[in-house]
Amino acid sequence: MPAAPLPEFSRSVKLKYVKLGYQYLVNNFLTFLLVPAMATVALELVRLGPDEILAKWRSLNLDLVEILASALLIVFAATVYFMSRPRPVFLVDYACFKPPCYCRVPSASFMEHIRLLNLDDPKSVQFQTRILERSGLGEETYLPPANHFIPPNPTMEASRAEAQLVIFSAIDDLIRKTGLKPKDIDILVVNCSLFSPTPSLSAMIVNKYKLxxxxxxxxLSGMGCSAGLISIDLARDLLQVHPNSNALVISTEIITPNFYPGKQRSMLLPNCLFRMGAAAILLSNRRREARRAKYRLVHVVRTHKGADDRAYLCVYEEEDPQGHSGISLSKDLMAIAGEALKSNITTIGPLVLPVSEQLLFFFTLVGRKLINPKWKPYIPDFKLAFEHFCIHAGGRAVIDELQKNLQLSPEHVEASRMTLHRFGNTSSSSLWYELNYIESKGRMRRGDRVWQIGFGSGFKCNSAVWKCNRTIKTPVDGPWADCIHRYPVDIPEVVKF
Structure with a gap:
């Protein structure tokens, strides 16, 4: 009789469970080493008995001076260790601006507005129509009142009015939620990329709340959509050197002065994507805030690719041939964003990934260098390091690319897609609308880890890692309170107008 064929390995063994076993073994390697050693010591102590152990202790001939000196050395070392440790930074709470209903701009209204502004240029209308149809934005995004005029009214007065509306509303909500008193604010950081008046927005806040x-x-200005995490990083550094302090961080983008009225296609994209939004975040290094704080800041990793001319110019404010000022987006934007992301995850990977993933990445890298350069690079499984992902809702293409590169499931990018659909690209504040979406869905549990990823002009990719201090109750207010029951929604590839 002919011998039975050997079963195929891939069918007889679940490779998924092999990988899980490998991860468990590597990640608990020290435990597997220490447990037998500790068991051996315990058995030896039991075998010796108390009398023999006491005799060995007395044979050491330690006098009182040596014991006291040893104790003092231990206390000194412990004091130096605890004094040199970085102060923990807690996210006490945050608030996101919910625009009023009169600022709502349905797609049909937006396109009618564009047609009236471009009666002599049907190609620009067609281009913006195609962009909006594929943008992933829904029917409830918002533009400031000045942009509802035909033509828009981008005056300094209107811009200040929008800034006061979005910033003061977010701060008022935060004060109501936390009981914060203006006199308790020690540090104030405001980021708005494209609107930088004099006096500054931070001075406007100081004046309003009498800080x-x-x-x-x-x-902070001119730092793009990733400036929110730069503000968090700056506040963290300040909290390291100023004990017992509270830091208020404001992230926003003022839309009023930035509507592009020209015909340059690379400059028309922001008109279709950017919408109103703002977030106010309260950070603190006070120990007593640890109990009620929602999150603890674990890491901030910043990557700046500005030394490369392509990266520096891919998001660039300039004037078109007709003299209209706008933000030009390069066709290389996604490729440059991918390169910045790779640099960023190379830095953040060793800080957050389990040892098993780091070893696989290292061995693959060595194999590509020494054995076969055609080997596919190993993409670490960041789902083992984080439970939640907040990817900057810069556009559908950005979310698609990161989902593909990081091998994330649809649920992992749900917060980003739904935020883009409901509020549009709110620039640096989008990450906080996404975090609030996760909380509003009741998905945030104690110990969960959150990865916020932001991209911005320059070109920059910034990351922040948070750890949840307590299980978050579903919010009864906030930007998602009146619509979270409708989400997630299906977002077609193309929505025809």
Whole structure:
């Protein structure tokens, strides 16, 4: 009789469980080493008995001076260790601006507005129509009142009015939620990329809330959609050197002065994607805030590719041939964003990934260098490091690309897609609308880890890692309160108008 064929390995063994076993073995390697050693020591102590153990202790001939010196050395080392440790930074709470209903701009209204503004240029209308049809934006996004005029009214007064509306509303909500008093704010960081008036937005806040004269205030501009995480990083650094302090971080983008009225296609994209939004975040290094704080900041990793001319110019504010100012988006934007992301995850990977994933990445890298350069690079499984992902809702293409590159499931990018659909691209504040979506769905549990990823002009890719301090109750207010029951929604590839 002919011998029975050997079963195919891939069918007889579940490779998924082989990988799980490998991960468990590597990630608990020290435990597997320590447990037998500790068991051996315990058995030896039991075998010796108390009398022999006491005799061995007395044979050491330690006098009182040596014991005291040893104790003092231990206390000194422990003191140095605890004093040199970075202060924990807690996210006490945050608030996202919910625009009023009169700012709502349905797609039909937006396109009618574009047609009236471009009566002599049907090609620009067709181009923006195609962009909006594929953008992933829904029917309930918002534009400031000045942009509802035909033509828009981008005056300094209107821009300040939008800034006051979005920023003061977010701060008022945060004060109501936390009981924060203006005099308790020690540090103020505001980021708004394209609107930088004098006095600054940070001065506007100081004036409105009568903040202390010795407050440390900062106003960041021109840093793009990833500036929200830059603000978090700056606030964290300040909280390391100023004990017992509270930091208020404001992330927003003012839309009023930035509507592009020209015909350059690379500059028309922002008109279709950017919408109103703002977030106010309260950070603190006070120990007493740890109990009620929602999250603890674990890592911030910043990547700047500005030394490369292609990266520097891919998001660029300039004037078109007709003299209209706007933001030009390069065709290389997604490729440059991918390169920035690779640099960023190379840095953040060793900080967050389990040892098993780091070893697989290292061995694959060595194999590509020494054995076969055609080997596919190993993409670490970041789902083992994080339970939740907040990817900047810059556009459908950005979310698609990161989902593909990081091998994420539809649920992992759900918060980003739904935020883009409901609120559009709100620039640096989009990450907080996404975090609020996760909370509003009741998915945030104690110990969960959140990865926020932001992209911005320059070109920059920034990451922040948070750990949830407590199980978050489903919010009864906030930007998602009146519509979360309708989400997630199906978003077609193309929505015809």
């Amino acid at each position: 202390r004269s010795n407050i440390r205030s900062f106003n």
